[in-house]
Amino acid sequence: MSATMRDVARAAGVSVKTVSNVVNDFPHVAATTRSRVLEAIEHLGYQMNFSARNLSLGRTGMITLAVPELSLPYFAALSDEVIDAASERGYTVLIEQTGGQRERELEVLVSARRRMTDGLIFSPLALRGPDAPTLEVEFPVVLLGERSLHSRVPHVAMANVDAARAVTEHLLALGRRRIALVGTFDPQGAGAGSLRTRGFLEALTAAGLEHPPALVGPAEAWTRTTGAEAMRGLLDGGEPFDAVFALNDVLALGAMRVLYERDVVVPDAVAVAGFDDIEEGRFARPSLTTVAPGLPQIARTAVELLVERLTAEAGAVDGPGLEVVADFTMQPRESTLGRAPRPSP
């Protein structure tokens, strides 16, 4: 079908080695030879066969990014950033959707598809401590999430506890005292939700407050729909509250929608805060107070760490469970502060 390196070599009157030297920008090629080869390539419309190169080199130049679901804005934004960062380093990204299901998350680690790539950036949702040994695989892995899941694999983490505490302190500083939590209440776990819940409880405790169990709107999956359901449950439960901390932004947006439907004014009656700083929140009505977890930094760091391991000399030993924690930034907006006063014209 299409031309091979041998064809090019023949056409240019050189050997395949020389052609290879040219296409790979090797130094020792005479200028005249180089141009002769390039001309032959142009003439024949030669395109390198990547499967052959990959087989020869023993690597593919691709990495897998495993996320729960692309239609969740946070993961779409994450993928966007990872693709760009990887692209800058010459890597191509293959996205795997796990749906946040434990079974599918485990499969990502062993699937045939994974073997087409050199390494894995993994954002697990359902994996628990006991699954840690499964992460002991023979290819480089970088985890997005806390080290608590596994101590020997590099992690890029958010400051979940600190950021959640900051958000909660923000609500407390505004005088809110009965803060409902939207999301799974599981302060003992190791996932992002558990850590954010811990930060939330820490802030309450520091303020001398307790958290009544009735002020939890449970949401297993983190979507707008489950956020809405959780809020309906809270409102129907009858326990009064003057603020809501949702474990992420889509939950918060789902909750805000229900508050609107039930004529509960935000933030006058109930202040709402989320987590993630997805763009949607900036344009919501009211705009959503949240915390930016440093997504660009997270994506770039993850790619850097992975590429570092991919290109490491055989002798290079990776450090003892490296963990990078990204910087976070509070984003106070209308859903807690209220609407900015309109300048009178």
Next chain:
Amino acid sequence: MSATMRDVARAAGVSVKTVSNVVNDFPHVAATTRSRVLEAIEHLGYQMNFSARNLSLGRTGMITLAVPELSLPYFAALSDEVIDAASERGYTVLIEQTGGQRERELEVLVSARRRMTDGLIFSPLALRGPDAPTLEVEFPVVLLGERSLHSRVPHVAMANVDAARAVTEHLLALGRRRIALVGTFDPQGAGAGSLRTRGFLEALTAAGLEHPPALVGPAEAWTRTTGAEAMRGLLDGGEPFDAVFALNDVLALGAMRVLYERDVVVPDAVAVAGFDDIEEGRFARPSLTTVAPGLPQIARTAVELLVERLTAEAGAVDGPGLEVVADFTMQPRESTLGRAPRPSP
């Protein structure tokens, strides 16, 4: 490093052909032989080398999906669906972001990275009629968009004109007469925006109305931010309007945000409608009237058409510029209808 097929063959006391027969589920393998091979595979922890298989087969089992940007909700949802549909057919998806820039869109067609995959599902934004010849490539391509761009490549299109006419008719039926357009006004072009604009103008014309040029809020890129800017321009322009048709949902959401900031009540003073039916619109305040372009159908059809071409016998000639148009559905919501009356308890 890791075991090869030859190692497995040796361990099982058979030939590589037999191992290959086993792993590929060939029929003529005796049960005892099969189990012996499987045992050896298990024992050695054998994993197939995909680069070698790909080289041998001349295909990779991967397809490229080229979209403008993953952080745009519509394309995130599209990617989600395409990945799942491809996965069901045994294909892996590699996502390429073009940023909607013509240069990068053209590069997708020739880039080294593309050559790692067997085919391309392409959602171009900036390509124009003159670029059509570039689409004449030697690998299968399925375009998302109208056939107008190129007649010999299969297309999966939305009913852009009809759907936009339907949305506009909906606004007209509600008594709105001065409808602003948010997005690029270019009824002559071939892109989605132009087609939607045509449908919009058709509906106006049919109602005996003209469209004053002042009622255009231009937005080159289709994002919340540009939608907001366009709306500011419209409001500052002073030309009164009682409705807005935004060429897609994120534009509409950006516009609604500005209407809120300027104390313009939606839909009482201005009704707003979008296009795409992204989930965000269902949870917006007010919820966004829009039209669902049949995204799942589009994604599945595109994958089907591409896979069909990838697996086609050499003799199979593809039809003369196949075009599939997905079904659309109006989604009237609060941004045009107003808030549903609360049932009194």
Next chain:
DNA sequence: AAGGTCGCGGTAACCGGTTACCTCGATGGG
């Protein structure tokens, strides 16, 4: 002028699968 060095490029083995072609033994029909 002989030997050394360096730049340039050729030859062929190798990466790890797939598969055309072939062999061999068992079964069955005449």
Next chain:
DNA sequence: CCCATCGAGGTAACCGGTTACCGCGACCTT
């Protein structure tokens, strides 16, 4: 009882790159 047929599995060429190793001429050194 012999040969045709068929199922099972072996052998080796091939996919198209990379690269270790080697040869050769030109220029430099002393």
